Amino acid sequence: MPLCMTREKIGSPEALNSLAGRLKERAGGRKMVSVCLGTGCRAEGSGEVYEAIREAVGELGLEDEVIVMGSGCHGLCALGPLVILTPDDIFYPKVSPEDATEIIEKSVIGSQPVDRLLYKTGGKTCRCQSEVPFYGRQERIVLGLNGIVDPHMIEDYIREGGYQSLAEVLYKYPPEDVVSEISASGLRGRGGGGFPTGRKWESCRAVETEDGKFVICNADEGDPGAFMDRSIMEANPHTVIEGMVIGAYAVGAEEGYIYIRKEYPLALNTLQCALEQARDYGLLGHDILGSGRDFEINVARGGGAFVCGESTALTASIEGRVGEPGAKHIHTTESGLWGRPTVLNNVETWANVPEIIKRGSRWFASIGSEGSKGTKVFSLVGAIKNTGLIEVPMGITLREIIEDIGGGMAGNHGFKAVQTGGPSGGCIPADHLDMKVDFDSLIEVGSMMGSGGMIVMDESSCMVDVARYFLDFLRTESCGKCTPCRDGTEQMFMILDRICRGKAGEDELGKLEEIAELVRETSLCKLGSSAPNPVLSTLRFFRDEYEAHIRDKKCPAGVCSALIEFSIDQEKCVCCGRCANECPVDCIAGTAGKPPAKASEEDHQEGKVGEPFLIDVQECVKCGSCFDVCPTDAVEKK
Amino acid sequence: MTVAETENAIKHTDGVIESYGAKRCDLIHILQDVQEEYDYLPRPALERVSEKLNVSLPEVLRVATFYAAFSLEPRGEHLITVCTGTACHVKGAPRLIDALQRDLGLEEGQETTDDMKFTLREVRCVGCCSLAPVLTVDGRIHGNLAPEDISDILEDCF
Amino acid sequence: MSEIHFNINGKEVTCRRDEMLLDVALRHGIDIPAPCHHFALPEDYGACRLCLVEIEEERWTGVDAACTYPVREKCIAVRTDTEEVRRYRQLNLQLLLARCPESESVRDLARSMDVEASRFPGIQRQNSDCILCGLCVNVCENLIGAGAIGFVGRGAERRVAAPFDEPASQCIGCGACAEVCPTNAIKTIETEDERTIKPFSPPLKLVKCPECGKGCMTEKQLEFMKTQLGNKSDVLAGCPACKVRRRAQEFAAVLRGKE
Numbered sequence A: 001m002p003l004c005m006t007r008e009k010i011g012s013p014e015a016l017n018s019l020a021g022r023l024k025e026r027a028g029g030r031k032m033v034s035v036c037l038g039t040g041c042r043a044e045g046s047g048e049v050y051e052a053i054r055e056a057v058g059e060l061g062l063e064d065e066v067i068v069m070g071s072g073c074h075g076l077c078a079l080g081p082l083v084i085l086t087p088d089d090i091f092y093p094k095v096s097p098e099d100a101t102e103i104i105e106k107s108v109i110g111s112q113p114v115d116r117l118l119y120k121t122g123g124k125t126c127r128c129q130s131e132v133p134f135y136g137r138q139e140r141i142v143l144g145l146n147g148i149v150d151p152h153m154i155e156d157y158i159r160e161g162g163y164q165s166l167a168e169v170l171y172k173y174p175p176e177d178v179v180s181e182i183s184a185s186g187l188r189g190r191g192g193g194g195f196p197t198g199r200k201w202e203s204c205r206a207v208e209t210e211d212g213k214f215v216i217c218n219a220d221e222g223d224p225g226a227f228m229d230r231s232i233m234e235a236n237p238h239t240v241i242e243g244m245v246i247g248a249y250a251v252g253a254e255e256g257y258i259y260i261r262k263e264y265p266l267a268l269n270t271l272q273c274a275l276e277q278a279r280d281y282g283l284l285g286h287d288i289l290g291s292g293r294d295f296e297i298n299v300a301r302g303g304g305a306f307v308c309g310e311s312t313a314l315t316a317s318i319e320g321r322v323g324e325p326g327a328k329h330i331h332t333t334e335s336g337l338w339g340r341p342t343v344l345n346n347v348e349t350w351a352n353v354p355e356i357i358k359r360g361s362r363w364f365a366s367i368g369s370e371g372s373k374g375t376k377v378f379s380l381v382g383a384i385k386n387t388g389l390i391e392v393p394m395g396i397t398l399r400e401i402i403e404d405i406g407g408g409m410a411g412n413h414g415f416k417a418v419q420t421g422g423p424s425g426g427c428i429p430a431d432h433l434d435m436k437v438d439f440d441s442l443i444e445v446g447s448m449m450g451s452g453g454m455i456v457m458d459e460s461s462c463m464v465d466v467a468r469y470f471l472d473f474l475r476t477e478s479c480g481k482c483t484p485c486r487d488g489t490e491q492m493f494m495i496l497d498r499i500c501r502g503k504a505g506e507d508e509l510g511k512l513e514e515i516a517e518l519v520r521e522t523s524l525c526k527l528g529s530s531a532p533n534p535v536l537s538t539l540r541f542f543r544d545e546y547e548a549h550i551r552d553k554k555c556p557a558g559v560c561s562a563l564i565e566f567s568i569d570q571e572k573c574v575c576c577g578r579c580a581n582e583c584p585v586d587c588i589a590g591t592a593g594k595p596p597a598k599a600s601e602e603d604h605q606e607g608k609v610g611e612p613f614l615i616d617v618q619e620c621v622k623c624g625s626c627f628d629v630c631p632t633d634a635v636e637k638k
Numbered sequence B: 001m002t003v004a005e006t007e008n009a010i011k012h013t014d015g016v017i018e019s020y021g022a023k024r025c026d027l028i029h030i031l032q033d034v035q036e037e038y039d040y041l042p043r044p045a046l047e048r049v050s051e052k053l054n055v056s057l058p059e060v061l062r063v064a065t066f067y068a069a070f071s072l073e074p075r076g077e078h079l080i081t082v083c084t085g086t087a088c089h090v091k092g093a094p095r096l097i098d099a100l101q102r103d104l105g106l107e108e109g110q111e112t113t114d115d116m117k118f119t120l121r122e123v124r125c126v127g128c129c130s131l132a133p134v135l136t137v138d139g140r141i142h143g144n145l146a147p148e149d150i151s152d153i154l155e156d157c158f
Numbered sequence C: 001m002s003e004i005h006f007n008i009n010g011k012e013v014t015c016r017r018d019e020m021l022l023d024v025a026l027r028h029g030i031d032i033p034a035p036c037h038h039f040a041l042p043e044d045y046g047a048c049r050l051c052l053v054e055i056e057e058e059r060w061t062g063v064d065a066a067c068t069y070p071v072r073e074k075c076i077a078v079r080t081d082t083e084e085v086r087r088y089r090q091l092n093l094q095l096l097l098a099r100c101p102e103s104e105s106v107r108d109l110a111r112s113m114d115v116e117a118s119r120f121p122g123i124q125r126q127n128s129d130c131i132l133c134g135l136c137v138n139v140c141e142n143l144i145g146a147g148a149i150g151f152v153g154r155g156a157e158r159r160v161a162a163p164f165d166e167p168a169s170q171c172i173g174c175g176a177c178a179e180v181c182p183t184n185a186i187k188t189i190e191t192e193d194e195r196t197i198k199p200f201s202p203p204l205k206l207v208k209c210p211e212c213g214k215g216c217m218t219e220k221q222l223e224f225m226k227t228q229l230g231n232k233s234d235v236l237a238g239c240p241a242c243k244v245r246r247r248a249q250e251f252a253a254v255l256r257g258k259e
Ligand SMILES: Cc1cc2nc3c(=O)[nH]c(=O)nc-3n(C[C@H](O)[C@H](O)[C@H](O)COP(=O)(O)O)c2cc1C
Pocket: A188, A189, A190, A191, A192, A193, A194, A195, A197, A218, A219, A220, A221, A222, A223, A306, A307, A308, A309, A310, A311, A344, A345, A346, A347, A349, A350, A451, A525, A526, A527
């Protein structure tokens, strides 16, 4: 895959330009097949597709004319493995290895789409990515190069204009101008809090110190249900690196860290390779681009603790200690890592920086809504057709995301709620679907932007169960230092658990609200103070569901196993016996055969008639397997 | 651990510590590398790290019991991890866990089967939510699962 | 260092910039419950959340822990006894009571704030008198430097333990942890020959005071102090009472000599 070339230090902006020019020339006229090797597509077998396509190219002796590239996530994970052909601009979803030869012969050599492989939706056949509705409403700044660059080839990034912003900044802007450009763009932190990035940089830049400053990239991404930051690092790591070098120049730092989860081996690997290549070219390290400036990036691997995303916990973790937050009255920009002035930004925040420098703050500020500029990347998942990675302008409505991009609900249940903001966020019900998605509007409805997880839930989700799920997460992820968070989340979880098991008394909702307020107001760090959000937001919009659990001992969505019972409608049962086969505890009895209603005289004589199946509710463990496999929906869940 | 195994663990740990230049700030990295080798943190290794980095043993254990990536118990031959990210949860991860616990004969709170054949763990978000619910067996991802699929998946391990 | 002027409960006070609010309040005789604060330890941990007070700043007013709040210019006024502050303290105490239902000290503290019993079900844990304030860990690791006990686990599972839950081999038996523990969850138990720091240490042999013959410190403690201070064993030997007496006699002798 890597075309052999030695990487030598680039000593000036002109040298960078000429390298970019040469790379463009070399790519010109060559065809490219880009196979998505993101985690979603990989799990669907895109690795094999990639190999098959390479083989097909080899067999046809086309290695010199066709580049086969393994890229980062293209976004539409639901239809993986995805393949994109350039410059012919053809988009293939759900490709299998058997399609490889046909794709090469017909589409790469012949530039003609293979009709059978194209994506069809609503009676329309889409030839290229932009015709696919999923991509139509998106605006891709951060994800713009996904699928176009090979994340393991810095040359691809340079060819597409990468590191030009850095060169410009180093040679044309004094540091304070970089800061004001970022301030003017209106960029706000993408890691959850939405703090104005320019203001953060300015307060760090203003600190005078002899001991050095740090910039840190927060790639912890602890939110269970989000994979945006990881996808960015896997698909286009250089934009993050370039952003960090620019930031370091702006605030006067010579050392930086990327704090990344160990559980992301692919991203870690890609990143390390990218750092290496950037160093080889002198885009990182000593005397960057001949400017006389130094900046080095170290990688710190996190060990799987949600709280380590919090800034003081994160710096403690980089220092090799437990990720326990400390009281935060003195800003990280004044005293952060090892007590030195530190700028901490999220992956996506850093990734926006080069583009803002390149296209100007005014361009960036023209995208988005009043208080939230630019775009936001979300991982759109759950009960929706087009799950995947999306990037949308701020201010887009939830409905547009769910219906236009997400393609509406999957399955046959109606929409119930969308969860944003992860464990610190909340659930938004149907009557708010026309709200804008930006920092401030989300907070207004009791949720928050968070880092960008967006989970769509349908009528088959129980909101009490969802709240219980998040509190279960939070009570185990609480560092356990302070009383309200440690014991308050535990007590909240216990109450929710009792509600889900039908064991809660009428006064428990009051208690729940009381502890929620305590935890929110008196916890030491933001993990604690935002921990009640999942409870408060579901209580606000779905109180009746809580009451049904408590008063009627019923789970309306049929999720809480203690409150549901499975039974078989004897009329509907066709005596196939599949349920009994699947039942793990053998508590379904009956005789397989012809359903009595349809049996003839002969069947009776030949003993071919079955007996409808029955569940022994005492023994039933409520796994729901029978419900899943019954071909006639005879199994009922109540 | 036998005496020989202990000696080996110490030797290996020394190598890891060396590779980081025995710096205090690399405590987590060092433990990660040891965990990578043994799939858990053997006691002699922990004691060695404490000694060589000049960090008290309680402090090493504080770190080792804080981060979810570390385990102080040896794990079974096959590692099954069920994703309990939000998307997987709403799509039925708890039912997969119930089924696995039942099929493997694991008690509530027990991670590894008595015969040391399987270890069942939960992880938060594998990152392929579009395939929810998801589990991995020895690193291989299986998606779009229902409890009925569990027995087939386990059978593949034998 | 600039001085800061602000008021606590209407009373004008003055302090250094970045002095912790709790220290300022205590210095001015204003009582704030603070189990996880100890004057001997340089840095407060901020864990128990009982020292909550209402703070009014130029652009923000809210409740925060006094022990970790460094006073700066923006701080205008502090109220330590509002209805809200009381309610939050009481609720946090109820949470602690659910954790330590048997602990006399927690119950006393609760009663002093009109909390009789917890409205929350107990969470059964080992060492159920511990409120996880962290003082013992801090004193052992940072002040004494023995590093015998530490926190393990996180969330509600967190607890204080000796490594691998075995008798702490690094414990020198100084008893500092028992001394600082606000809930008496750690006890120093002494027989004629041995001292045990319950529940952490093995029984540790005592050295006898050369003067009165009573056990005065553990052998390990003496050894530890020797390595820390160099071999000035004459300074170290003897029990505190005898040492004070000896000092006094020496002092008296000096004074007499001067006459
Ligand atoms: C409990 C907790 C978890 C967090 N997790 C993350 C995370 O995974 N990634 C992230 O970028 N920020 C996370 N944050 C926010 C960071 O503390 C910090 O605000 C952010 O990284 C700053 O960067 P930004 O301004 O670019 O958003 C978390 C905060 C808290 C309180």
